[in-house]
Amino acid sequence: MTAVNALIAGLSENSVRIVDLTTPLSASTPTLKLPEPFVNLIDFSLDKVAEYDAPGPFWKHHNIHTGEHVGTHLDAPVHWISGKGGHDVASIPPERLIGPAAVLDIRAQVEQDPDFLLEIDDIRAWESEHGPLPKNGWLLLRTGWDRFSQDQEAFLNADETGSHTPGISAEAALWLAEETSLSGIGVETVGIDAGRGAELDPPFPVHYHLLGNDKYGITSLQNLDKLPVVGAMLVVAPLPIVEGTASPSRVYALIQTH
Template sequence: MTDTTVTSAEAGSKTGIAALLADLADGRIEVLDLTAPLSATTPALRLPAPFPNLIDLSLEKVAAFDDDGPFWAHNNIHVGEHYGTHVDAPAHWVSGRDGRDVSQLPVERLVGEAAVIDMTAEVEADPDFLLEIEHIEAWQSEHGPLPVGGWLLYRTGWDQYGHDEKLFLNTDADGASHTPGVSAACAKWLAEETPLAGFGVETVGIDAGRGFELDPPFPVHYHLLGNDKYGVTSLKNLDRLPARGALIVVTPLPIVGGTASPARVLALVEQS
């Protein structure tokens, strides 16, 4: 039998897909999971009355190695579109209501370079912290321009609360959620002045918990989705990514007519 093992030296002479596969095989590229576990206890957005909420995840047993399925187990899945780590499509928001549904997102825009901006210190000091244009310009001064067709991932440290919905939503006695987000001016700038395909956060939604107070309300939803850009929420492990150079793969289900979909989000990171 022919030995098809590729050594590191041989990988260095390869290019493109062959080089990527070789680097994956010998561990020079690590695959990281940026996805929150999906279960009945996954933190979810809670809208105030009178607005209805989507359902949480539940599994309905159909068969489990019994009379209904002697050789197999399977379940029906019941879950809202916007639950756990999920992708928002333009059709989700009033500004993009005539835009793409989640099944129509171009697959080439779901794979790209990840640019990671780290604002954990600022969020520790103020959970209502808003990302501004100047913060991203400072990042670009150090790391170069935002990647064409890439995704800006907003690291805030908020994934540390993902095990507890009360902490994750951080809602006060008046019902306001205090989680970090993006200013209205920065949201407009990201949507209209950058070459990004999407924007990712560690929080329950792509806007700040108090995003309803901004103009327009929930400006990241309004501007990004209205400009055919996409959002992904409830990410984790962003602390394991470099500021730039990782490859992100975003995999929503192609739900026809869907405004969003739970997704598995992976990152490929080169090891030093």
């Protein structure tokens, strides 16, 4: 049996299950809010064109209005100045969008400190127990933040000092970018950097280092609690937007059930 036939058989026999990791996209989906003088993207909305009526008697359809970086989305290298000249969303090789997932659980640390930053030692401790990060794989940070995914205020967790959400330190971001063969990282928060990532050196180091090294980022993931620590296969499906810096994406994991 070929590998593809084995996968088809596994799906048919329910020994392989698909877990949807995507946050549903609607006008109420929490989005990033940049401080002045920076300009924000528009939120997602639908504009009804026809609904089984005179403009379209047999159909219903909409125009969609959205920024690229809204909801569960994939960041492409061209999004950041360090990746200028790199891949846009449409040119990311498809084989980089499918690969093994490694789930690193930092819920306990985040519960104590919403500004928690993952360090290199945390990753090495995970590797000592579970093996090296997978080639062409995805490191997924399980923080528990997805429980806030339908609450704009809680999701951004902002006060007068800025947003307080967990992420990755500058040192760990550089290490992941240059010392691993990952395709990218995935997070449950609104962006791939911590809420206070602007205060690090360089500012927003995950964007700077990973996108500058042809690695990618996925945001606003759900259901990481349904995945094994290792052994799942991630499938990332962005729209192939020419010159796109990001795209809302459907993200799936395939897991072995028995």
